[in-house]
Amino acid sequence: MAHYNKGANAERELIHSLHAQGFAVLRVAGSGVSPLPSPDVVALKHGKILAFECKAWKGKYLAIPVETFNDEVNWAETAGADFFVAWKVPHKGWLFVSAKHFHNAGKNFMISLDDARKHSANLLVIEGLQSTIQQ
Amino acid sequence: MAHYNKGANAERELIHSLHAQGFAVLRVAGSGVSPLPSPDVVALKHGKILAFECKAWKGKYLAIPVETFNDEVNWAETAGADFFVAWKVPHKGWLFVSAKHFHNAGKNFMISLDDARKHSANLLVIEGLQSTIQQ
Numbered sequence: 001m002a003h004y005n006k007g008a009n010a011e012r013e014l015i016h017s018l019h020a021q022g023f024a025v026l027r028v029a030g031s032g033v034s035p036l037p038s039p040d041v042v043a044l045k046h047g048k049i050l051a052f053e054c055k056a057w058k059g060k061y062l063a064i065p066v067e068t069f070n071d072e073v074n075w076a077e078t079a080g081a082d083f084f085v086a087w088k089v090p091h092k093g094w095l096f097v098s099a100k101h102f103h104n105a106g107k108n109f110m111i112s113l114d115d116a117r118k119h120s121a122n123l124l125v126i127e128g129l130q131s132t133i134q135q
Numbered sequence: 136m137a138h139y140n141k142g143a144n145a146e147r148e149l150i151h152s153l154h155a156q157g158f159a160v161l162r163v164a165g166s167g168v169s170p171l172p173s174p175d176v177v178a179l180k181h182g183k184i185l186a187f188e189c190k191a192w193k194g195k196y197l198a199i200p201v202e203t204f205n206d207e208v209n210w211a212e213t214a215g216a217d218f219f220v221a222w223k224v225p226h227k228g229w230l231f232v233s234a235k236h237f238h239n240a241g242k243n244f245m246i247s248l249d250d251a252r253k254h255s256a257n258l259l260v261i262e263g264l265q266s267t268i269q270q
Contacts, residue, residue: 024214026173027164038161044214047182079159079179 010056010088011040018043021127023050037071039083048128049081052096056088062116063108073099084126087116095120145191145223146175153178156262158185172206174218183263184216187231191223197251198243208234219261222251230255 011027018025023043039051053072055062064085076083085102087095101119102109111119146162153160158178174186188207190197199220211218220237222230236254237244246254 022213024173024210024216026161026177029162029164038159042161042177044184044216046213047184047215049179049182049184075159078157078181080182081159081179 006056006090007054010086011054013088014041014052014054014086014094017123018050018127021124023127037068038075039072039081041086042079042081043127045128049079050126051076051079051081051083052086053084054086054088056090058090060113061110062087062113063105063110064102065108066104066106069099069102069109082126084121085111089113094123096123096126097121141191141225142189145221146189148223149176149187149189149221149229152258153185153262156259158262172203173210174207174216176221177214177216178262180263184214185261186211186214186216186218187221188219189221189223191225193225195248196245197222197248198240198245199237200243201239201241204234204237204244217261219256220246224248229258231258231261232256 015025015027018041023045026042028038028040028042040054041052043050043052051072053064053068055064062085073083083099084096085099087097089095095116097111097116097119098121101115102111150160150162153176158180161177163173163175163177175189176187178185178187186207188199190199197220208218218234219231220234222232224230230251232246232251232254233256236250237246
């Protein structure tokens with residue numbers, strides 16, 4: 001339950017951040033309820049579509065089951081959305097990583113924390129509020 | 136509970152219909168869970184965004200609370216979405232009505248079944264699959 005709440009809190013934090021930047025934001029109904037695989041959070045602004053798989057995870061590697069990962073990537077492609085895995089590293093902050101930076105490790109798509117740090121996009125850049133990444 | 140299930144079934148029916156037409160579809164998490172007012176169902180395809188408030192209702196008038204209605208219209212405007220009230224008339228079928236056809240009756244935005252029938256858009260037209268309404 002603690003783990004669930006941590007994830008839910010991270011999701012809420014991401015939603016409020018996107019909302020504060022003027023996006024229309026959706027939290028998607030749980031996969032147990034909806035039959036259609038899709039990302040956790042979707043943010044929209046004047047036709048720009050961002051889709052996020054949201055993970056709160058303290059560890060050296062992040063793993064996402066292959067089927068989930070592929071479903072979400074396909075969903076985003078159909079929608080015309082930019083897809084990111086939003087990795088909240090507890091007490092550190094957020095990393096936003098495109099699907100292309102994950103590697104298929106059989107059962108899961110994976111990325112190391114080091115690689116995620118290297119490839120993470122700035123949320124302000126993702127949101128189109130900033131054209132280059134601040135150093 | 137029977138009423139809730141009727142609404143949930145209608146929502147599921149709409150979701151499957153949109154999914155069958157190749158849309159990436161979202162069922163939005165309940166308003167009790169999410170702090171941000173938004174439509175019930177959102178369907179996306181290659182950047183086209185459709186947002187629906189879904190109602191299963193057997194009666195001569197459909198009423199939607201003013202605050203809910205305004206929140207959803209604003210949400211759709213921010214998102215860049217086309218917004219429709221999807222009215223399932225039990226044992227009759229679906230009506231898809233734009234916000235502009237509702238009138239503000241004080242506590243609610245309302246439309247009569249007759250007006251809804253007159254102004255209803257064809258789902259295939261909404262989806263961009265057909266350019267004119269079939270007679």
